[in-house]
Amino acid sequence: MKIKKKTSYQYIKKIADFYHKYQRLPSYREILTITGLRSTNTAHYLVNKLIQRNYLKRDALGKLTPAKKILGNIKLLGTIEAGFPSPAEEELIDTMTLDEYLINNREATFMLKVSGDSMIEAGIMPGDMVLVERGLTPKNGDIVIAEVDGAWTIKFFKKYPNGKVELIPGNKKYKPISPREELKIAAVATAVIRKYI
Amino acid sequence: MAIKNFPLLSIDTFPRAILHIDGDAFFASCEQSRNPALKGRPVVTGKERGIAASMSYEAKASGAERGMRIFEIKRVCPEAVILPSDYETYSLLSKRFYSIVRRFTPEVEEYGIDECFADITGLQRPLKMNYQRIAQKIKEELDRELGFTFSVGLGPNKTIAKIASKWKKPSGLTVISARQIHLFIADLPVGKVWGIGKQSEAYLNKLGIHTAIELARKSEWWVKKNFTKPTVEIWSELNGKFEKPLNIEEGPNKTSVQKFRTFTPPSRNREFIFSQLSKNIENACIKLRRHKLAAKKVIFFLKTQDFYYYGTKFELSRATNIPSDLICLAEKSFNEFFNPKFLYRAAGTSLFDIEIENSRQLDIFGKVLRAEKLTSFFKAVDVAQKKHGKHTLYLATSFWANKFAQHLGKRGDIPKRKGFLVKGETARRRIGIPMLIGEEI
Numbered sequence: 001m002k003i004k005k006k007t008s009y010q011y012i013k014k015i016a017d018f019y020h021k022y023q024r025l026p027s028y029r030e031i032l033t034i035t036g037l038r039s040t041n042t043a044h045y046l047v048n049k050l051i052q053r054n055y056l057k058r059d060a061l062g063k064l065t066p067a068k069k070i071l072g073n074i075k076l077l078g079t080i081e082a083g084f085p086s087p088a089e090e091e092l093i094d095t096m097t098l099d100e101y102l103i104n105n106r107e108a109t110f111m112l113k114v115s116g117d118s119m120i121e122a123g124i125m126p127g128d129m130v131l132v133e134r135g136l137t138p139k140n141g142d143i144v145i146a147e148v149d150g151a152w153t154i155k156f157f158k159k160y161p162n163g164k165v166e167l168i169p170g171n172k173k174y175k176p177i178s179p180r181e182e183l184k185i186a187a188v189a190t191a192v193i194r195k196y197i
Numbered sequence: 198m199a200i201k202n203f204p205l206l207s208i209d210t211f212p213r214a215i216l217h218i219d220g221d222a223f224f225a226s227c228e229q230s231r232n233p234a235l236k237g238r239p240v241v242t243g244k245e246r247g248i249a250a251s252m253s254y255e256a257k258a259s260g261a262e263r264g265m266r267i268f269e270i271k272r273v274c275p276e277a278v279i280l281p282s283d284y285e286t287y288s289l290l291s292k293r294f295y296s297i298v299r300r301f302t303p304e305v306e307e308y309g310i311d312e313c314f315a316d317i318t319g320l321q322r323p324l325k326m327n328y329q330r331i332a333q334k335i336k337e338e339l340d341r342e343l344g345f346t347f348s349v350g351l352g353p354n355k356t357i358a359k360i361a362s363k364w365k366k367p368s369g370l371t372v373i374s375a376r377q378i379h380l381f382i383a384d385l386p387v388g389k390v391w392g393i394g395k396q397s398e399a400y401l402n403k404l405g406i407h408t409a410i411e412l413a414r415k416s417e418w419w420v421k422k423n424f425t426k427p428t429v430e431i432w433s434e435l436n437g438k439f440e441k442p443l444n445i446e447e448g449p450n451k452t453s454v455q456k457f458r459t460f461t462p463p464s465r466n467r468e469f470i471f472s473q474l475s476k477n478i479e480n481a482c483i484k485l486r487r488h489k490l491a492a493k494k495v496i497f498f499l500k501t502q503d504f505y506y507y508g509t510k511f512e513l514s515r516a517t518n519i520p521s522d523l524i525c526l527a528e529k530s531f532n533e534f535f536n537p538k539f540l541y542r543a544a545g546t547s548l549f550d551i552e553i554e555n556s557r558q559l560d561i562f563g564k565v566l567r568a569e570k571l572t573s574f575f576k577a578v579d580v581a582q583k584k585h586g587k588h589t590l591y592l593a594t595s596f597w598a599n600k601f602a603q604h605l606g607k608r609g610d611i612p613k614r615k616g617f618l619v620k621g622e623t624a625r626r627r628i629g630i631p632m633l634i635g636e637e638i
Binding site for chain 2: 105106107108109110111112113114115116118129131132134135145147148149150151152153154184186187195
């Protein structure tokens with residue numbers, strides 16, 4: 001038994017359409033109806049193929065659930081109708097949203113609107129939005145958000161071999177801050193956002 | 198002493214392992230963690246209502262209490278920083294709180310904006326940690342990632358977990374196994390047990406029971422004879438059994454919908470107060486419609502300046518989520534609970550007996566047909582509101598409530614985050630990430 005690749009794309013599209021319309025996957029019987037296949041055995045074969053190819057997967061109870069290629073925001077095989085499978089299909093890769101790209105740990109991420117000019121040499125301008133993550137241990141050279149005298153400050157983190165820690169501004173106008181007492185690092189900057197329009 | 202310590206109430210340790218996690222001074226901590234200028238200072242939220250909603254431990258130390266009027270707070274704690282509540286930020290952080298706990302177990306009950314229960318039974322092996330270590334790990338991640346502390350209680354059921362989380366606050370981690378329960382409830386007043394209200398407490402006291410352990414030591418026969426199911430369950434949980442399952446549905450618990458808003462200054466103007474009630478009814482119905490639900494029972498109530506409640510209750514012949522149905526009822530009965538001699542400070546409504554919107558039955562008088570028309574009408578209202586903002590379209594009965602800000606005068610302060618928009622944001626759509634605020638140097 002073999003299902004041709006081109007034909008199987010049509011089946012996948014039908015299953016995906018069904019999923020997007022009803023928010024669930026079709027049963028074997030329904031797969032027969034929507035694909036026009038005649039035997040559940042073939043449907044089973046098709047399903048196994050699709051599992052192998054990451055369109056479907058089975059959950060812990062063995063029920064079918066959609067996998068990445070159906071769930072994701074990939075435009076699913078939109079070119080099929082034109083008749084020729086596009087070479088791009090073979091290159092289908094997973095995509096991520098800008099949210100996912102900018103944010104590592106969603107629960108620990110906060111925003112800070114920059115007002116000062118102490119980091120302009122690092123490309124952080126007044127008015128920029130900085131995404132910061134709490135609870136990370138800062139490494140040398142990281143941009144950190146620290147608490148200094150009841151205010152936030154955003155600076156480079158510098159740790160010397162002797163254990164001394166300094167906050168280095170990204171602007172020659174300002175001097176490094178070396179805290180007298182314990183330095184309270186609240187978060188580490190993970191991205192800067194500047195929106196123009 | 199002997200009777201207190203012996204015999205054990207249970208010989209088990211953790212037949213089930215339930216956590217209760219409680220944010221320490223949640224709202225005030227949200228404020229302190231995002232603005233370093235507030236750290237270590239007494240912070241009180243609730244300025245917009247004139248009543249303290251939450252206070253930092255520094256404020257508690259100087260005698261501020263929940264529910265106090267703001268002017269009283271200023272008297273007992275003159276240096277307190279009093280802030281308007283920023284529910285947008287609190288609920289963002291609350292959602293994060295739940296999702297951090299869900300990293301460890303899917304069985305999480307969102308019990309309140311600042312507390313939750315979690316079932317970690319059987320997770321030692323998959324997580325390669327014992328129960329105490331799991332509790333510790335959850336606490337560490339919460340404290341570190343959200344920037345303020347949580348108190349965690351581990352027990353064999355919800356009642357004991359709740360006692361445990363209160364045992365040491367703030368930032369406590371208390372573990373009570375079933376066989377240690379008697380040590381923790383020996384001196385606990387029975388009214389402090391979760392689920393025992395003022396009435397039950399008074400009745401228990403009459404029967405000679407003052408501490409939780411005295412209740413726990415009673416025989417099942419005696420408890421069943423004197424009390425109804427809820428108290429029997431509490432008795433059983435005090436004995437280390439697991440009786441109250443977790444309600445692990447995500448999102449707000451939809452067994453009832455309540456909308457209750459305070460307004461300032463207080464008023465005795467009939468039209469104005471009715472319109473406040475009407476606005477709350479509209480809001481409650483919007484919420485029902487959003488979740489495709491409808492309610493069969495409704496309560497309308499008003500709160501006077503002296504904190505007395507007056508209200509009335511209706512059972513409807515069919516479930517509804519159409520505000521005009523309810524407002525008609527409220528209008529007809531308004532005189533039953535409104536008295537022009539009193540000053541009122543709040544109006545509200547509670548809808549319960551909630552069912553799925555489409556399970557409505559046909560009636561023989563054709564009212565359903567009219568309801569179908571109204572349903573499609575309010576669907577259109579919902580679409581319009583979604584596009585143009587809440588309360589761009591409202592019923593005429595809510596006019597006075599929509600004409601003025603909820604709180605006039607000084608209390609009309611808006612939270613800082615509401616006051617400024619990041620480029621690309623609109624007043625109604627903001628980025629779902631909490632902001633660090635305060636001065637930046």
